[in-house]
Amino acid sequence: MPHTLVAPVEFVQDIKKSRFIGKAAPIASEEEAKAFIAEVSDPAANHNCWAWRIGQSYRFSDDGEPSGTAGKPILQAIDGQDLDGVVVVVTRFFGGILLGSGGLMRAYGGTAAQMLRPAEKREIIPIVTGECAVSFSDLALVKARLTAIPHLVLGESFTAEGVDLTVTLRQGDEDQAIRLIRDLTSGRSNLTFPD
Numbered sequence: 001m002p003h004t005l006v007a008p009v010e011f012v013q014d015i016k017k018s019r020f021i022g023k024a025a026p027i028a029s030e031e032e033a034k035a036f037i038a039e040v041s042d043p044a045a046n047h048n049c050w051a052w053r054i055g056q057s058y059r060f061s062d063d064g065e066p067s068g069t070a071g072k073p074i075l076q077a078i079d080g081q082d083l084d085g086v087v088v089v090v091t092r093f094f095g096g097i098l099l100g101s102g103g104l105m106r107a108y109g110g111t112a113a114q115m116l117r118p119a120e121k122r123e124i125i126p127i128v129t130g131e132c133a134v135s136f137s138d139l140a141l142v143k144a145r146l147t148a149i150p151h152l153v154l155g156e157s158f159t160a161e162g163v164d165l166t167v168t169l170r171q172g173d174e175d176q177a178i179r180l181i182r183d184l185t186s187g188r189s190n191l192t193f194p195d
Contacts, residue, residue, distance in 0.1 A: 002084040003121040011115030015107045017095025021045075022115040024088040027052060033059070033087040046094040049108055051075035052087035065092075065108075069101050073109025081116050084124055088112050125151060126171040130178075130193040135162040138185045145180055149173055167191060 008025040023040045027033045033052040041048035049070035051060035060071030074088050090111050099107055134142050139162065146152055146167070155166035167177055174193055181191045 002082050002124045004083060004085040004124050005116075006120040006122050009115055009119040011111060013111055013114070014095070016097040016099060016103075018097065018099070018107070019093040019095065020107055020111040021091045021093075022088065022111040023091075024086060024112070024115055024119070026085055027054065027087045028085060030054065030057065030059075036087045037089055040089050040091075042091050045091045047092045048089060049074060049092070050087065050089040051078060051112075053078050053083070054085050065104055066101055069104035070108040073105045074112045077109050077112035077116060080113065083116065083121070086116075088116070127151070127168055128171050128174060128193055129166060129168045130174065130191045132165050132167065132181055132189045132191040133159070133162060134165055134181070134185065134189045138189060139163050142181055142184050142189070145184055146177065149177055149180075152177070165191075 005024060005026040008023065011022040013020050025036050027036065033054070037048070037050050047063045047065050047070065049061060049063045049065060051071050051074035052058060053075065058075060060075045062068070062070040070090065074090055078086050078088060090108050092107075142165070143154065146154060149169055151170040152173070153168040155168070157164040157166070169177060178191045181189050
């Protein structure tokens, strides 16, 4: 399972007189990534290189460093720790000594990795939501038994015939919930999930 950061983190190191300042944060959208990059980028710095990943979407920038020497190594540091929903910015203040392509890749990727490695993380649990109609006579038993499924959240909307349940649970637990509701109601209620 992928993980994301619990809170923003920061890390600073000096490499051959250049100062590398790494900052990272959890994000839920491309807009949040762009806002974080704009907020933490230092206009006085020589380079503000960054990368972010949300699921299959990702972007990175070398911000004037030679192509492939900054943004991509930062993204590899994110991916190397199985992180998702994360943005990283590494700001460089040039110290006068050229690092070369390999040195830049190690500096940017290394700063990101050293910052992310000890950061507090939490597991990302993919969820799905389904719906079913349950009669009043079945409601108490269905609700009591569904609570045995971990990470399940129920929403209720009362109708004249009973209750429309909204069932939100961890992806992969759908079959268990479908069988449970069908068996408890003798087939009178069916939990369905959108395709």
